[in-house]
Amino acid sequence: xxKFFMYGKYSQDxxxxxxxxxTKKALDVITKSGGKVNSMYALLGKYDMVxxxxxxxxxxxxxxxxxxxxxxxxxxxxxxxxSIEEFDKISA
Numbered sequence: 001x002x003k004f005f006m007y008g009k010y011s012q013d014x015x016x017x018x019x020x021x022x023t024k025k026a027l028d029v030i031t032k033s034g035g036k037v038n039s040m041y042a043l044l045g046k047y048d049m050v051x052x053x054x055x056x057x058x059x060x061x062x063x064x065x066x067x068x069x070x071x072x073x074x075x076x077x078x079x080x081x082x083s084i085e086e087f088d089k090i091s092a
Contacts, residue, residue, distance in 0.1 A: 001036070001054040001055060001056055002054065002055060002056070002057070002080055003038075003052070003053070003054055003080070003081045003082065003083075004035075004052075004053050004054070004055055004061050004078050004079065004080055004081065005050055005051070005052055005053075005078065005079045005081055006050065006051040006052075006053055006061070006064075006065065006076045006077075006078045007043075007046075007047040007049070007050050007076065007077045007078070007079075008047060008048055008049040008050070008051070008068075008074045008075065008076050009046075009047055009048055009074065009075050009076075009077075010048045010049075010073070010074055011073045011074070011075070013073045014072050014073035014074045017072065017073065022071075022072060025071060026068055026071060026072060029064060029067045029068055029071055030051075030053065030064050030068070032067075033055070033060050033061075033063045033064035033067060034055060034056050034057075034060040034063075034064075035053050035054060035055040035060060035061070035064055036053060036054045036055075037051055037052070037053050038052045038053060038054065039051075039052045040052070047077075048074075049074075051076075058080070061078045062078075065078060
Protein backbone atom coordinates (compact mmCIF):
# COMPACT_ATOMS: atom_id res chain seq x y z
CA UNK A 1 0.00 0.00 0.00
CA UNK A 2 1.19 3.48 -0.82
CA LYS A 3 0.86 6.49 1.44
CA PHE A 4 -1.17 9.53 0.29
CA PHE A 5 -1.79 12.87 1.94
CA MET A 6 -5.31 14.03 1.06
CA TYR A 7 -5.81 17.76 1.63
CA GLY A 8 -9.47 18.84 1.85
CA LYS A 9 -11.16 22.19 1.32
CA TYR A 10 -14.69 22.83 2.58
CA SER A 11 -17.35 24.41 0.39
CA GLN A 12 -19.96 26.59 2.11
CA ASP A 13 -22.43 23.70 1.96
CA UNK A 14 -19.84 21.27 3.34
CA UNK A 15 -19.42 23.44 6.43
CA UNK A 16 -23.12 23.08 7.23
CA UNK A 17 -22.88 19.29 7.31
CA UNK A 18 -20.00 18.86 9.76
CA UNK A 19 -20.83 16.09 12.23
CA UNK A 20 -19.36 12.95 13.75
CA UNK A 21 -21.86 10.92 11.72
CA UNK A 22 -20.62 12.39 8.43
CA THR A 23 -17.03 11.73 9.47
CA LYS A 24 -17.91 8.07 10.04
CA LYS A 25 -19.59 7.88 6.62
CA ALA A 26 -16.48 9.43 5.05
CA LEU A 27 -14.23 6.85 6.73
CA ASP A 28 -16.50 4.11 5.39
CA VAL A 29 -16.16 5.54 1.86
CA ILE A 30 -12.38 5.38 2.14
CA THR A 31 -12.49 1.78 3.39
CA LYS A 32 -14.86 0.77 0.57
CA SER A 33 -12.44 2.38 -1.90
CA GLY A 34 -9.63 0.11 -0.64
CA GLY A 35 -8.00 2.68 1.62
CA LYS A 36 -7.10 3.06 5.26
CA VAL A 37 -6.96 6.31 7.24
CA ASN A 38 -3.93 6.52 9.51
CA SER A 39 -4.75 9.96 10.92
CA MET A 40 -6.82 13.08 10.26
CA TYR A 41 -6.16 16.68 11.21
CA ALA A 42 -8.04 19.97 10.95
CA LEU A 43 -5.87 22.76 9.51
CA LEU A 44 -5.75 26.54 9.28
CA GLY A 45 -4.73 28.06 5.97
CA LYS A 46 -5.14 27.04 2.35
CA TYR A 47 -6.63 23.65 3.26
CA ASP A 48 -9.11 22.82 6.02
CA MET A 49 -8.06 19.23 6.71
CA VAL A 50 -5.52 16.55 5.89
CA UNK A 51 -6.04 12.81 5.88
CA UNK A 52 -2.95 10.61 5.98
CA UNK A 53 -3.98 7.45 4.18
CA UNK A 54 -2.81 4.22 2.59
CA UNK A 55 -4.23 3.05 -0.74
CA UNK A 56 -3.27 0.24 -3.12
CA UNK A 57 -3.09 2.53 -6.18
CA UNK A 58 -3.68 6.04 -7.51
CA UNK A 59 -6.98 4.97 -9.06
CA UNK A 60 -8.25 4.00 -5.60
CA UNK A 61 -7.39 7.45 -4.22
CA UNK A 62 -9.23 9.05 -7.14
CA UNK A 63 -12.26 6.84 -6.52
CA UNK A 64 -12.30 7.81 -2.84
CA UNK A 65 -11.82 11.50 -3.62
CA UNK A 66 -14.78 11.56 -6.00
CA UNK A 67 -16.99 9.64 -3.58
CA UNK A 68 -16.00 11.92 -0.68
CA UNK A 69 -16.82 15.02 -2.72
CA UNK A 70 -20.24 13.60 -3.60
CA UNK A 71 -20.92 12.69 0.03
CA UNK A 72 -19.55 15.78 1.79
CA UNK A 73 -18.99 18.62 -0.69
CA UNK A 74 -15.34 18.67 0.37
CA UNK A 75 -12.86 18.78 -2.51
CA UNK A 76 -9.58 16.93 -2.11
CA UNK A 77 -6.09 17.29 -3.54
CA UNK A 78 -4.00 14.16 -2.97
CA UNK A 79 -0.24 13.70 -2.97
CA UNK A 80 1.73 10.44 -2.84
CA UNK A 81 4.35 10.31 -0.10
CA UNK A 82 7.27 8.12 0.89
CA SER A 83 9.29 8.07 4.10
CA ILE A 84 12.55 9.98 4.29
CA GLU A 85 14.35 6.65 4.68
CA GLU A 86 12.87 5.42 1.39
CA PHE A 87 13.67 8.75 -0.24
CA ASP A 88 17.31 8.55 0.94
CA LYS A 89 17.63 5.03 -0.54
CA ILE A 90 16.30 5.96 -3.97
CA SER A 91 18.28 9.20 -4.01
CA ALA A 92 21.62 7.55 -3.24
